[in-house]
Amino acid sequence: MNQFVNRIDELDRLQTLYESGAAELAIVYGRRQIGKSELIRQSIADRDDAVYYQAVQGTATTQLRRFVEAAATTYPDITAVKEEWEPLLAYLVDRDAIIVIDEFPYLIESNEGLPSIIQHLWDTAVDESQATLVLTGSAIGMIHTHVLDGGAPLYGRVSQTPNGRLELTQLPFRSIQEFVPTYTPEERVFVYGVFGGTPRYLSPLDPAQSFGENITRLLCDPDGPLHDEPETVLQMELTEVNTYFSLLESMASGNHSRNEIAQGAGIESTNTSYYFDRLETLQIIEKHHPALADPARSKRTRYQIRDPVFRFYFRYLYGRGGQYELYGENAYADLIEPELPDFVSETFESLCHQAVPALYTDYQLTQVPSQWWYKSREIDVVAPTDESTLIAGEAKFTNTPLGYDVLADLEDDVSHIDWTPTGGGEPTYEFALFSRSGFNRSVEEAADERDDLRLFDLSDIVAVLESRVDP
Structure with missing residues (x-):
């Protein structure tokens, strides 16, 4: 199934920015696999004035060369421009282009001065332009540091009307119907409870299969497309992954206070602040305070894993490969299904x-x-x-x-x-x-x-x- 589901508002906002008649700067951000790239590709699918560059980790020289190659498919004469960011971007701004830099934080890794270069360009060269610059990122901390937070080089430059700040979160529950239209209401709740609202996790669902068959094929099977997804995502973002994995496993087992989670992980609670803060920044976990409490003053705090697929992985799959081999094809029915209502x-x-x-x-x-x-x-x-x-x-x-x-x-x-x-x-x-x-x-x-x-x-x-x- 097409991963582009139920992003109508975000798509409309981007297209309004493209047609505003003024220079616009947009930032599209959210955790990995949430659908940022697909949204952007959909927004420029029928346009002949757009440059789409998918940044990767690499040297500054490599990044510039690849950007020129991407831009030249729409604007061939850009190959004659000096291969430096300011003249390249200025060339496109002068032509009212839509410029998309997907995974902008990768560019910052190889050129920390790039946000300041864009700031200078935006402050001095866009008054007569109708260009739109769209930056996307999964490294949420870097997006805040370089774009959104006060003191960031691009702070205050993101478009306000319409709002150019688009944070993509999980799809709402109503979207589940589009992935498994033949499932009953109860089955759709089970699907949302295990797969959540991340498009990439929902797209492989086969509505012709039962819920249990989908879980077995996608998650429990060691070769399933989502089996190692949480571990892979975390290893891309974190060091000292064993500590993070232990904390998440403790959380998935039902511990919610910081002390309980640390004890379950075998870690001194006084040594966990950095890890909790990092997981929150990456939107892997979230903290809650009791209803009616003032979050700024309340000391009663609970933590939980935000994404059900991550919670499922650390509750049922992490470190349990041998157990699933032992149970074979009965693993879902014997180990998971009896506990699913509680999960x-x-x-x-x-x-x-x-x-x-x-x-x-x-x-x-x-x-x-x-x-x-x-x-x-x-x-x-x-x-x-x-x-x-x-x-x-x-x-x-x-x-x-x-x-x-x-x-x-x-x-x-x-x-x-x-x-x-x-x-x-x-x-x-x-x-x-x-x-x-x-x-x-x-x-x-x-x-x-x-x-x-x-x-x-x-x-x-x-x-x-x-x-x-x-x-």
Whole structure:
């Protein structure tokens, strides 16, 4: 399948920049395999004024030579220009070209002065031009250092209207339909829970195969196209990979606090700050604070692996090759399938967070729905409103109907939340239960009798997310 799925807004923004009638600078960034190159190629597919250069690691001389070769396919006379970045780029700017430098950080590695050269060009030579310069990068830290952060040579030069800063993230859940159109809503949740929203990981899915067959072929098979993907990506970005792998394996096993993760990895927690910061910068992990907490002040922090494929790899595959050889063709059924509901439950909870605004349209939420925890207490879904109401819910992705005990525990836990409504006074509560497998009769009867309790099954959540149009 074509990897270009559901990037309509980003494509429209780029094409608006190309046609703005003024000089524009755009930066397209995001972690590896997220679809940056495909987006750019689609945006210039039918144009005869575009130069596309895919940078690679190499010497400054090699980079210049390859850039001229790429540009000459559209502008043959550029071969007569002196092979230095400023005159080459100035030549193209004078011709109102669209100039794409894919993986710009590779050029910076061989020429640290290049961002300053572009800055000088942009400040002195583009007033009468309609050129567009598009820079892309997977090395997110370098993109911030040289383009986005205050003090960076190109800071303030990225176009503002329309916004030339495009950060590509994972595709939303609704995109899964386009990769596996014959799968049921529940199967699509499983797909998103394992493969996430990275186009390169979704494209090899075969809708004619079962979910288990796809996992076996793509992930479990040692020759599968995604089997070693997380390890390969990390080795391209990191040194001391064994330390990072140990931390990620600990995280994937269910540890979330920094101390728990370090202990699980056999590392002193005082020695982990650098590693956590690096993994965050690369968007491999993310940290969370409890709902209602001030992130700048809260000391309660949890970490989790952002990409489900990475989480799957470090939970089920990393260091377990011999085990899979022993089980052979039964490895998926015996080692993975029984645990999958628990593994996917993290994604299901996230989907419930995303669905809350559409399910509670009578309320104006003041924070993005998220998880709340304190000591041994935990609530899966908490969303404050601009009135006196706090929405609180539990999300269960189990094989059995959700029982009344879950509701009772939720009501008890809510009483321990410290929250004062915006207008003061005592809070009121709306309770929500989200379930993969329905509800016990006692829960359904309670919902019939109460105005403050609503029940949502998996089909409700999928329906609102697949019909949702993001702003």
